[in-house]
Amino acid sequence: MRRLFFIVLLTIVPSFVQAQCGGSWSAFLGGIRTELRSAGLSTREIDGFLAGARQEPKVLRADRAQGVFQKSFLDFAAAVISQNRMVNGARNTKLYAATFDQIERTYGVPRGVLLAFWALETDYGAVQGNFNTRNALLTLAHDCRRPELFRPQVIAAAELYRRGDFDPQRTTGAWAGEIGQVQMLPDDIMRNGVDGDGDGHVRLKTSAPDALMSGAKMLRDLGWRPGEPWMQEISVPASLDWAKTGLETELSTKDWAAMGVKARQGTLARGMRGSVLLPMGRNGPAFLVYPNFRVLFEWNKSFVYVTTAAYFATRLEGAARMKPGTPDRGLSPAQIKLLQSKLTKLGYDVGKVDGILGAKTRPAVQAAQERLGLPADGWPTKTLLDRL
Structure with missing residues (x-):
């Protein structure tokens, strides 16, 4: 479910992108052929990889129809x-x-974290998607919305095909x-794929050990810190300075404790910042999140998705159900x-105007709340909307 929120692993200058997307399908495939040849694939390998390649309108429809992240965290x-x-x-x-x-x-990645992503991504492997991967990547690389994200994935898929770990017709x-x-x-598979079951191949569709080991290696390479927590539920006093909440402010657990923040289970992690x-x-659930929580945004850029995955991981590791409060x-x-x-008109950076309360909109809301003398907890209400 990384969907729209990919890690940009290769940088391509805008002029190149403009020249490489859109236009006729045959001309586009001709450009792909040229790039695959430059990447070292033989004519036979290129022909095999591109045989029967076609655009998939249903991929573009799915791309335009994302709405799951408009839900609140609790929902x-x-x-x-x-x-x-x-x-x-x-x-x-x-x-x-x-x-x-x-x-x-x-890799130092706890099982709860991997189990949470495994469950949310594919229901533990049961629902992996039925879109032809080669055609989906080509379709999105041809589309001029985000070719800089998808064209490198086409080249990587072709390299996996050359290695014998990708079937362009059946994957x-x-x-x-x-x-x-x-x-x-x-x-990601090229960089972090691991043969977890020892059969000489990296088969993420059919081998759970391969998938789990590969996911763990990717998280470690993205900055996961072994032996450190990622999230714990807390209780916060009504007197807390709400302007200090949010991902933009990081304080020591000692400082948070001095302000009345307490762990709902156990104690706050000693000697750490969060x-x-x-x-x-302020009236809903509350968590203290540590540096490892931020690493999860490299897997998926959605605030709601990452917060849910992190909380789910704590549950799978034995944490109690959260206290939902009355938001x-x-x-x-x-x-x-x-x-x-x-x-936006007032000069705040909310990112894209998309109806999603994401990572940029929240601090903008918080700044506006503080300016207007409202509790600056980053949660937008009708009162804030009316005051603006």
Whole structure:
């Protein structure tokens, strides 16, 4: 489910991108052929990789229709963290205990984190997507919205084909080109693919050990710090300075404790720095998030998705259900879009005006709340919208 939120692994200057997307399909494929040849593929390999390649309109429809991340954190978490996924998480922990033990020794990534992404991405491998991966990547590379993200993935998929680990006719996955049980893009597989079951191949679709080991290596390479937490639920006093909450402020756990922040289970991690995260404002659930939490945004850029995955991982590691609180009524996607437009006109950077309360909109909301003398918890309400 990385979907729209990819890691940009290669930098391509805009003029190159403009020259390489759009236009006739045959001319576009001709350009791909030239690039594959420059990458070292033989004519036979190029022909094999591109045989039967076609545009997929349903890929573009899926790209334009993303709406899941307009849900609030509590709504999204309730929808995806089911009792069945908790039960299957416990079952898979036992089933792949040796793999998880090896992962924790080698990469320092806890099993709960991998189980959470495995569940949210593909329901533990059960739903991996039925889009032809080669065609999806070519379609999105031809489309001029984000060719700089997808064209390198086409080249990487061709290299996997040359290695014998990609079938352009039969390899399927998500609409945006992710493959396998933890949904990795071809270039991610090239960089971080691990043969976890020892069969000489990296098969993320059919081998859970390969998928889990590869996902762990990718997280470690993205900056995961072994032996450190990522999130814990907290209680916060009503007197807390709400302007200090949010990912933009990071303080020591000693400082947070002095302000009355307490762990709901256990104690705050000693000697570490973290941020107080209020995904639905001061009256909703509260978490202290540590540096490893920020690494998860390299897997997926959605605030709601990452916060849900991180919380789910704590549950899979034995944490109690969160205390949802009674959040103030939020805004509809249309209202958030209006709010973003108003904030933009006032000079705040909200990123894209898309009706999603994302990583840029939240601090903009918080800054506006503080300026207007409202509780600056980053959660937009009708009161803020009216005051603006």
